[in-house]
Amino acid sequence: MHHPGRPAAATTVLLALSLAACGGSSSPAATTAAEPSAAAPSAAVSEAPAASAAPAGGVAEPTEKLTAEDGRVIVYPPGWWTKEDMGIVYVATNGKTADSLVLSGTVKPGESYVQFGQNSILSGGTTDPAVHLPDYMKMLIEGQAMKAGAPVAITVAGMPAAKMSASNDKLQLVAVTVKVQDDMFADVIAYGAPGEEAALEELVLRMVEGMTFPAS
Numbered sequence: 001m002h003h004p005g006r007p008a009a010a011t012t013v014l015l016a017l018s019l020a021a022c023g024g025s026s027s028p029a030a031t032t033a034a035e036p037s038a039a040a041p042s043a044a045v046s047e048a049p050a051a052s053a054a055p056a057g058g059v060a061e062p063t064e065k066l067t068a069e070d071g072r073v074i075v076y077p078p079g080w081w082t083k084e085d086m087g088i089v090y091v092a093t094n095g096k097t098a099d100s101l102v103l104s105g106t107v108k109p110g111e112s113y114v115q116f117g118q119n120s121i122l123s124g125g126t127t128d129p130a131v132h133l134p135d136y137m138k139m140l141i142e143g144q145a146m147k148a149g150a151p152v153a154i155t156v157a158g159m160p161a162a163k164m165s166a167s168n169d170k171l172q173l174v175a176v177t178v179k180v181q182d183d184m185f186a187d188v189i190a191y192g193a194p195g196e197e198a199a200l201e202e203l204v205l206r207m208v209e210g211m212t213f214p215a216s
Contacts, residue, residue, distance in 0.1 A: 062207050066091070071214030074116050075207055089116040101191055105144065106170045109193040112203055116211070121183045129153065129162035132185055133177045140189075141166050146173065156208055163205075165197050174200045176208050186211065 060077035067073050068089050076082065076091040081098055083090045092098045093111040100106050101113050119136065126132050130151040141148050148166035154176075155161060161178040174197060175189045190204040 060203070062203070062210055072116075072118075073212040075210035076114070087118065090114070091116075101171075104170075107172075107191050107193050109196065111192070112200060113191040114204060114207060115189050116207075117187045117189075118180075119185045119187055121179075121185065127179060127182070129160050129177045129179050129185065133162045133164055133175060133187075136177065136185075136187055137164065137166070137175055137189075140173075144168055144171065146171070156205075161208075163201065165201070167194060167197070169194065172197050172200055174204050176204055178208060180213060 062075040092113040097111045146166040151164040166173045192200040
């Protein structure tokens with residue numbers, strides 16, 4: 001991960017289960033940003049052709065690149081559905097994966113949905129990723145009645161980071177936050193099927209390692 005040279009606008013925690021999934025694209029180009037909505041998603045969803053499925057015992061390699069409007073570069077597996085909405089980047093195995101998450105709170109085995117956000121560190125706020133992450137995830141975990149594990153401090157590309165997981169009977173979640181500069185966290189949340197925590201964690205860590213940020 002390339003160290004960023006400028007902060008981006010702060011974002012609040014998003015409940016991805018209530019986001020509209022329409023407007024996705026299978027190309028690396030970011031879509032036009034629009035206000036996130038809790039309304040029911042449109043039935044018209046563009047589905048990525050020939051999406052890469054996770055191989056047995058592993059994960060699809062994130063080799064494609066999406067350049068967001070703020071210059072961040074997100075990596076993801078070939079053929080995946082993509083969307084950018086108000087500074088948040090979303091990628092999924094296909095459009096139906098996104099629809100399933102929004103409409104029923106589920107993801108099929110072998111499929112994934114990942115969102116990439118950023119949060120400014122406000123004056124007096126914590127700079128510890130292991131403290132920030134559970135606070136960032138609290139609303140989502142409580143809203144979906146998930147059982148969460150404790151955050152674990154890690155290092156990503158030489159930068160302080162943390163990871164944690166949560167699950168219920170419908171969904172597995174893995175989240176990673178990285179302190180990408182003195183006043184900014186990059187927050188990544190991945191959703192998958194129950195029982196797929198190991199593969200989901202491997203995928204999200206590869207994606208996080210591949211992120212780059214624009215120089216000032």
